Amino acid sequence: MxxxxxxxxxxxxxxxxxxxxxxxxxxxxxxxxxxxxxxxxxxxxxxxxxxxxxxxxxxxxxxxxxxxxxxxxxxxxxxxxxxxxxxxxxxxxxxxxxxxxxxxxxxxxxxxxxxxxxxxxxxxxxxxxxxxxxxxxxxxxxxxxxxxxxxxxxxxxxxxxxxxxxxxxxxxxxxxxxxxxxxxxxxxxxxxxxxxxxxxxxxxxxxxxxxxxxxxxxxxxxxxxxxxxxxxxxxxxxxxxxxxxxxxxxxGVELMLIMMKEKMMSRMRSIKVLDHxxxxxxxxxNCERFVEIFGLKTLFAAFMQHIMGIIISLLKNLPPDSEARMRLINKFIEDNYEKVDRLLEIRESYEAKVENVNKEIEEEKETLDGDDSEMEELYLRRRLDGGLFTLQLVDLTIAWICFEDSAIKEHVSILLNRTGRSLSNVKTILEDYFKNMGDVDQIEAENRGSSENVKESMEIDNELPVATKTDDDTLKERSLKEKRIVEMLIGSL
Missing domain, CATH: 1.25.10.10 (Leucine-rich Repeat Variant)
Structure with a gap:
């Protein structure tokens, strides 16, 4: 042939x-x-x-x-x-x-x-x-x-x-x-x-x-x-x-914001792009530009679990005491804490989903013979997919806005108490989240209990990566800063 x-x-x-x-x-x-x-x-x-x-x-x-x-x-x-x-x-x-x-x-x-x-x-x-x-x-x-x-x-x-x-x-x-x-x-x-x-x-x-x-x-x-x-x-x-x-x-920020406003198929995809x-x-x-073009109004009009990533990025990146950051926090305060109320409703919904998944897992464990430690990673993935990931983002947002404003913290405590919950429940979720964030090679682990406050961590987070550092080093440092912030937020509850 x-x-x-x-x-x-x-x-x-x-x-x-x-x-x-x-x-x-x-x-x-x-x-x-x-x-x-x-x-x-x-x-x-x-x-x-x-x-x-x-x-x-x-x-x-x-x-x-x-x-x-x-x-x-x-x-x-x-x-x-x-x-x-x-x-x-x-x-x-x-x-x-x-x-x-x-x-x-x-x-x-x-x-x-x-x-x-x-x-x-x-x-x-x-x-x-x-x-x-x-x-x-x-x-x-x-x-x-x-x-x-x-x-x-x-x-x-x-x-x-x-x-x-x-x-x-x-x-x-x-x-x-x-x-x-x-x-x-x-x-x-x-x-x-x-x-x-x-x-x-x-x-x-x-x-x-x-x-x-x-x-x-x-x-x-x-x-x-x-x-x-x-x-x-x-x-x-x-x-x-x-x-x-x-x-x-x-x-690009402007285009994605327009898509968010329109009730087209591109709406949810545009939120994902903005998240990145x-x-x-x-x-x-991009965070600053988003606030400048009144993106907060559109963002909070579509307030739901899908935009939690964007809110957290804004909280992490907008400089302390900046006008843009104040406008973001004010969104949670305006209209008699309407957005805070919505945030707690989302939390209640996803907490129920997680509880159902936990119940299913516990029932499965009872049918297993011997050590089930090998299944723990699979169980964690199921919890995350079943709503735990979104619940963690919600509670991270709650902890952050409570840290930013004492009046918000008081309002959140009142709402949680009405459902038999408290900020300790939020703290428990974040402690579990912190535990699974990874070790980051234990870089500066001894400093995690220091008196450095969250705003200082955020200021560090806003620095541009040094050109001479490797991508791995930058990623490790960024992960460490993420852990510092979460740890400080946990301590503030």
Whole structure:
């Protein structure tokens, strides 16, 4: 099969060289080549033989067709490669054999040739459009097999730029949707790729394409999936401190706030994006901008558990005694503590959910024989998913606003007493939360009981990371500061 394939390629090349201006002389040889390419599709049934395919030099032959003068042949080769690397085929067979094949493809500049071909294909033509779809499929297959390939793709090709241009095309189709999906894949777990997207103006592009959904919903399930991919991509890049500034400059805070006001599908997604944009000390400028454009009014109008992360980011990042922070605290005081009342209602609801989960777990424990310590991590996950995580955020917010204002603390105590609860219940939840925050290598553990107050911790939290520190060091210090704050809030109750 491989020999016939090789002969078909050589014959076609010879005729093209001999009769470059007379297609009738080599048309038949290209039909034969097309047939031989399709015969190779049967190789997907025997992936264990992929190493032999490499030894016979077939990889070089297949990849060479990506540069064929006839785009129909190129499209056939792309389809073949998409099938040979299909995730389902790869998952069911020996990983070592697949790796040999993929490594050989990469050595023969597969990535570069695939991306170069995108400019040759005219998506107005159905065959070319399918060729683009299959090209994206190959990229997804490769990254699925080895996620590390995603950084190589972005580094060695201009695929990221091509995709950013492609998603800006207004007409929705399957290729645009696939680009949105692949974009989110390339940004997963890769700081390098996220920063590259920022360099290419990708944050502005994502905001532009999302702008279409601020006052209208996607037309169908496929377009909804595409919109969600854009939101996911934006959340991923906002994990990087450098991107938060680009988000601010691109008026991302303003766009997300507009979406929050509208009762469209994008509303809850926009809250998630803001949660990422305002978090960590690098989110300070976004926090301040959020308050400046009267975001608090919209935020508290939608007061519910989903926006707890945003409130906590505001509490952590807004400087002590600043006007923005005073405006935030005043939101809890205005209208006779209406927002505090709502906060306690949410707490009561999630406390009941957690109690139900705890009851189920205790009943299960009674049926287990022997030591159930190995199940504790699973039980914790169930509690968190069952409402404990939200309850912890609510109680963290309660503790913080009580620390900020004694009148709020008194009001909270009264409301809790009416339901047979007290601030000690809030304290218990936060102590459990503190216990599970992690050790952070016991950095400065002896200082955790010091007299440093919460406002001092917040001032430290607002400092920008020192450029010479590693990401791990910054993360550890940030985690330690988080623990200090929680510990001080617990002590204030």
């Amino acid at each position: 491989i020999l016939k394939f090789e002969k078909a390629i050589r014959k076609n090349q010879e005729l093209r060289v001999k009769y470059p201006d007379d297609p009738t002389k080599f048309m038949e040889s290209e039909a034969d080549l097309d047939e031989e390419i399709k015969h190779l599709l049967t190789l997907t049934e025997v992936p264990d033989l992929y190493p032999q395919i490499v030894q016979l030099g077939a990889v070089d032959l297949i990849v060479s067709l990506l540069s064929h003068e006839n785009t129909d042949i190129t499209i056939d080769a792309i389809e073949l490669l998409n099938e040979l690397t299909d995730e389902d085929v790869v998952a069911e067979h020996e990983e070592g054999a697949i790796k040999i094949f993929i490594d050989a493809l990469l050595e023969h500049q597969l990535l570069e040739l695939l991306v170069q071909n995108l400019s040759r294909l005219d998506e107005e033509e159905p065959a070319d459009k399918q060729g683009v779809f299959n090209t994206l499929g190959i990229i997804e297959n490769l990254t699925s097999f080895d996620p590390a390939i995603s950084e190589r793709i972005v580094r060695d090709t201009n695929l990221l730029q091509w995709m950013l241009n492609r998603i800006r095309v207004k007409v929705f189709d399957s290729n645009k949707q696939y680009c949105s999906e692949l974009l989110a894949i390339l940004l997963q777990n890769s700081r390098v790729n996220r920063l590259k997207l920022g360099e290419l103006g990708g944050v502005d592009v994502l905001l532009q394409v999302l702008n279409s959904y601020k006052r209208k919903d996607p037309k169908d399930a496929d377009e909804t999936e595409m919109m969600e991919n854009y939101f996911d991509a934006l959340c991923l890049v906002l994990e990087e401190p450098e991107i938060k500034q680009k988000f601010l400059e691109g008026e 944009a305002l978090s960590t000390p690098m989110g300070l400028r």
